[in-house]
Amino acid sequence: MAILVFVEIADGIVKKSSLEAVSYGAELASNTSGPVTALVLGSVSEDKLEAVGKSGAEKILLVEDERLNQPLVSAYATAIAQAFEKSDSKTLILAKSALSDIVAAKVAVKTGAGIVTNVSSLPDLSNGFHVQRSIYTGKAFENVSVKSEKKVLGIRKNVVQIKEDGSSSVIEKLAVDFSDKDFTTNIEKTEKAEGDILLTEAEIVVSGGRGLKGPENWGMIEELAKELGAATGCSKPVSDMEWRPHHEHVGQTGVKVSPNLYIAIGISGAIQHLAGVNSSKVLVAINKDPDAPFFKAADYGIVGDAFEVVPKLTEAVKALKN
Ligand SMILES: Cc1cc2nc3c(=O)[nH]c(=O)nc-3n(C[C@H](O)[C@H](O)[C@H](O)COP(=O)(O)OP(=O)(O)OC[C@H]3O[C@@H](n4cnc5c(N)ncnc54)[C@H](O)[C@@H]3O)c2cc1C
Structure with missing residues (x-):
């Protein structure tokens, strides 16, 4: 079962939560024996992607398009949905974030996938596909079974340890067929909080x-x-x-x-x-x-x-x- 993991970049660096998502994918793959492919959008230097391989991705699909340096929801959803289809993956994994929560929902609609957000465990595959999600700000859990062939999982932080023993990933460029509708918004200015650590x-x-x-x-x-x-x-x-x-x-x-x-x-x-x-x-x-x-x-x-x-x-x- 091929697995695709969306890797979010912030300030030219891979987000730590995305490395957790890749490691989650690698753990899932160890039970399903499918390849783990990471998807990166926008311009990023290749040396910054080394950690993605170490975390467990065998391949990185890179959509090099400067317009994607902005986190544009529609364009991201289009790129991820096309990568999901083209890579023939059955499971898409995203680390929970303000951006990925919306993007995951749009991708699920575009691809007809079942979606579970705030996932707090690895799936139980013994009798179908069952996964636990955190609800009520972490005070309770819900067990969800996913029946669709394609699945979108938004992963909560700290569910798995980041792997560091993976090998380097092969980087492959991916062309995406965007339409004008994907770029109907434009971020004009971003004001950042002070301090080195987010x-x-x-x-x-x-x-x-x-x-x-x-x-x-x-x-x-x-x-x-x-x-x-x-x-x-x-x-x-x-x-x-x-x-x-x-x-x-x-x-x-x-x-x-x-x-x-x-x-x-x-x-x-x-x-x-x-x-x-x-x-x-x-x-x-x-x-x-x-x-x-x-x-x-x-x-x-x-x-x-x-x-x-x-x-x-x-x-x-x-x-x-x-
Ligand atoms: C709808 C709603 C939403 C809210 N959302 C949030 C939220 O997102 N985040 C949030 O934080 N609050 C939120 N609140 C407020 C929340 O209910 C509390 O009032 C608030 O968290 C209390 O802040 P505090 O602990 O700093 O202050 P206090 O309740 O005043 O507590 C101060 C603490 O400091 C201790 N203390 C005093 N002096 C010392 C000292 N010298 N050394 C060591 N300890 C000392 C006291 O023993 C006390 O426990 C929300 C409230 C409502 C109604």
């Missing part, structure tokens, strides 16, 4: 809440984040009060993050905040109130005053690094 892509997030008392105290959050190579986040009231920029607001109404490690400092753990962090691998809470709800969700907790604990933690990380 919150949604970060391996580690250090997040602060109202317990930090004011914006003047964020230096210690930033220092810990810098030592850990982490992105910084915050609770909603913190961004509402403009202590931090809105793009750092994590939770149900803000950014949803899935890092390997989420450190919540002076955040109570309201359900709306947890909704944005509960697909993190490890949750750590630092709070002076032993009854703070975050401790119920956390894997590790430190009961203590953030103003004492955080500088000590930063020193300990520095010492460990040296």
Whole structure:
């Protein structure tokens, strides 16, 4: 069963979540013995694609068209649907993202495929094709069976480890037959959040809440984040009060993050905040109130005053690094 994986590029680099999607494809292929092909859209230097091979793709289909350097939903859906058909793949895998959620739905309509989004497990193939998806912001699961021959799976982050033992992929150019309708929108300007590490892509997030008392105290959050190579986040009231920029607001109404490690400092753990962090691998809470709800969700907790604990933690990380 041939598998196609859409690989998303951001700022000329393959997104980490897409490498997870390729590794998901490789794990699925190990049970179905089909080849794994990655699909890349737009201009990207070939050395940036090495990781795609290591993650498990034998071949990369490259649609080199400068217009695709913009994430245009209709054009992407057309390119992916044509690659899906031409590669004779039965399963299309996409890493969950704001873009891929819409594109996956359009591709499923174009190709008559059954679609499952927010997939949180490898499929069970013992009696058909059954897969689990995460619902209610990670609080529950749904088991879905897919009966169509073609399947589109949108994969949640952290479902599989990125493989690193694959070999290099063969790169093949793919021509796509676009129509004018595919380019009816044009992104005129993109304004990016500051900071080197994108919150949604970060391996580690250090997040602060109202317990930090004011914006003047964020230096210690930033220092810990810098030592850990982490992105910084915050609770909603913190961004509402403009202590931090809105793009750092994590939770149900803000950014949803899935890092390997989420450190919540002076955040109570309201359900709306947890909704944005509960697909993190490890949750750590630092709070002076032993009854703070975050401790119920956390894997590790430190009961203590953030103003004492955080500088000590930063020193300990520095010492460990040296
Ligand atoms: C519709 C709706 C949507 C919402 N969406 C979101 C959302 O997306 N994201 C979100 O975050 N919230 C959201 N909220 C708000 C949410 O309900 C909480 O009010 C909010 O998360 C609380 O933020 P906080 O934990 O920073 O502040 P608080 O609840 O005030 O908690 C501060 C914590 O800091 C601790 N603390 C105080 N001093 C210290 C110290 N010195 N050291 C260590 N700990 C200390 C306290 O013990 C307390 O637990 C939403 C609410 C609604 C109604």
